[in-house]
Amino acid sequence: MGVGVEFSGLTKRFGSLTAVDELSFAVAPGRVTGFLGPNGAGKTTTLRMLLGLVRPTSGTARIDGRTYVELDRPLDVVGAALEATDVHPGRTGRDHLRTIAAASGVPDRRVDELLELTGIPAFARKRAGGYSTGMRQRLALAQSLLGDPQLLVLDEPANGLDPEGIRWLRGFLRHLCADQGKTVLVSSHLLQEVEQTVDDVVIIANGTLVKQGAMADLGGGAGAIVRTPDPAALARALGDITSEPDADGALFVHSTDLRAIGDAAHAAGLPVWELRRREADLEALFFELTEGRNRNVGEAV
Amino acid sequence: MSGLTGAVRSELLKFFTTRLWWGMLIGVFACGAAFALIIGLLYTSEKFLEQSGNGGFGGAPVGDDVQIANSVYTAGLSISYLLMLVIGVIQIGAEYRHRTVTSTFLAQPRRPVVMLGKVLALVAVAAAYGLVNLVGSVLVGAITLHARGAPAFPSAQVVRTLALSMLVLGLWALIGLGIGILIPNQVAALLIGVGAAWLVEPLLGLAIKASDFGQQHIAPYLPSEATQAVINTAKASADDVRLSWWGGAIALLCWAAAFAGAGIVRVLRQDIT
Numbered sequence: 001m002g003v004g005v006e007f008s009g010l011t012k013r014f015g016s017l018t019a020v021d022e023l024s025f026a027v028a029p030g031r032v033t034g035f036l037g038p039n040g041a042g043k044t045t046t047l048r049m050l051l052g053l054v055r056p057t058s059g060t061a062r063i064d065g066r067t068y069v070e071l072d073r074p075l076d077v078v079g080a081a082l083e084a085t086d087v088h089p090g091r092t093g094r095d096h097l098r099t100i101a102a103a104s105g106v107p108d109r110r111v112d113e114l115l116e117l118t119g120i121p122a123f124a125r126k127r128a129g130g131y132s133t134g135m136r137q138r139l140a141l142a143q144s145l146l147g148d149p150q151l152l153v154l155d156e157p158a159n160g161l162d163p164e165g166i167r168w169l170r171g172f173l174r175h176l177c178a179d180q181g182k183t184v185l186v187s188s189h190l191l192q193e194v195e196q197t198v199d200d201v202v203i204i205a206n207g208t209l210v211k212q213g214a215m216a217d218l219g220g221g222a223g224a225i226v227r228t229p230d231p232a233a234l235a236r237a238l239g240d241i242t243s244e245p246d247a248d249g250a251l252f253v254h255s256t257d258l259r260a261i262g263d264a265a266h267a268a269g270l271p272v273w274e275l276r277r278r279e280a281d282l283e284a285l286f287f288e289l290t291e292g293r294n295r296n297v298g299e300a301v
Numbered sequence: 302m303s304g305l306t307g308a309v310r311s312e313l314l315k316f317f318t319t320r321l322w323w324g325m326l327i328g329v330f331a332c333g334a335a336f337a338l339i340i341g342l343l344y345t346s347e348k349f350l351e352q353s354g355n356g357g358f359g360g361a362p363v364g365d366d367v368q369i370a371n372s373v374y375t376a377g378l379s380i381s382y383l384l385m386l387v388i389g390v391i392q393i394g395a396e397y398r399h400r401t402v403t404s405t406f407l408a409q410p411r412r413p414v415v416m417l418g419k420v421l422a423l424v425a426v427a428a429a430y431g432l433v434n435l436v437g438s439v440l441v442g443a444i445t446l447h448a449r450g451a452p453a454f455p456s457a458q459v460v461r462t463l464a465l466s467m468l469v470l471g472l473w474a475l476i477g478l479g480i481g482i483l484i485p486n487q488v489a490a491l492l493i494g495v496g497a498a499w500l501v502e503p504l505l506g507l508a509i510k511a512s513d514f515g516q517q518h519i520a521p522y523l524p525s526e527a528t529q530a531v532i533n534t535a536k537a538s539a540d541d542v543r544l545s546w547w548g549g550a551i552a553l554l555c556w557a558a559a560f561a562g563a564g565i566v567r568v569l570r571q572d573i574t
Contacts, residue, residue: 045574048573048574052410053573054572055572074408075407080407084574085401085403086399086400088401091318095314096318099314099315100311100405103311103405103409103418143404
């Protein structure tokens, strides 16, 4: 069973800049939570406060009721892959992992297991100076799994990965969560990057919470677009299935059961010119929620 | 307690998994051997012995048999302690430069434990290099002294000096650790640290010695002077005031504690972003 995380009134000020402002939310155990927001929204600062790297100005971030520093063997509870972390270019990836493992009492055997799991056992014996971004990301994931933790905190893990790498990452996260029941908190500035992977979303902008909920509930969910000469008649014919008029005289039906919609139209004697599924437009919603709130985009002078 | 063992092991691994360590090994050995040869020949030359006998006129160093033996065996030490300073700076500076400090503090979030691990690992590494330095300097130095007809081991005090030279190296590594934290840019820390220890501090010492008060009460406590006191080498001039070996050790210990302590206090409060 995964562990849960609770942020409560978390605030961080750097001089006059409030990077994170009274942020409160919970991450449910055993689920993948996407932590979203535009660049500069305070995601990294929030995650670094959770992991005891940055001192909160006020508020707390707790993992199963304890702060990171209070954990006995933190790597056995939480694994993290953060941005702005790296490997000494003159050290091999394997030796890098060994230095981390030694500090937390993890045997070298475990290092080799993880290099196998992430598919880089041969590369990891070369000096890290020549590693590609994808290699570094895999090494960072291997590092996060050293203590076989129940909670994974991943900061923009897809950044700089090629499409092949992103596909591998998705499969890997699904494996960790679905097969092993781990809790995953993954940050991203791109919703579409994580929308196929996450169960829940937390969206922040300018250090404050703007939306939190299950991925399925976000933006009202998917439905179907139907085009027919008399949309009002079709709406009546659909009975219990609700619908609403859409652009260009089409009807948006709150159901993805295309067969039931087609059958209802046929029974009512209505011709169907178009019938297709429409996904919730999460990207538009995400943009709407965070638009105009990104402090990094300055106003024109 | 197991946390500290892990921290020390981790720091030793960090040191021995890059190429720095064997470069330093060669440097420290060569440095000990080469300077022992040069100083061994110089201090047993007739000119030196003549001046040494009549009070050290002409700017030649002054010392008895013990001090001459000590000087020969620790001749490379003032370069070796600069190398240890470099190791100290790099042990933390490389973590900032290559951004591994995040991983370090994730593996062990109790920062005092991490820093104590670094201190213990550095002292151990420096002592080991001290031994290597001695192998080089005693081997070459004893042969040189013997060949020149000077006593190679005039007294047991020489053994004390040899042991203390390892302590000196450890303390200089800790000064480096402090500098590496207080100047987080590793390149700047190395340039400023080595520049200050190699040139600025000795020149400052000379300036201070211009006044009687400075010569009596300030100069002996400077790190380089304290170092010479610990290992009891021949003096640069007969007027120099020297602390006793243990006085020098305490002075140097205070410098190491001040630099490393200030650095550690800073790390404990630092945001790692």
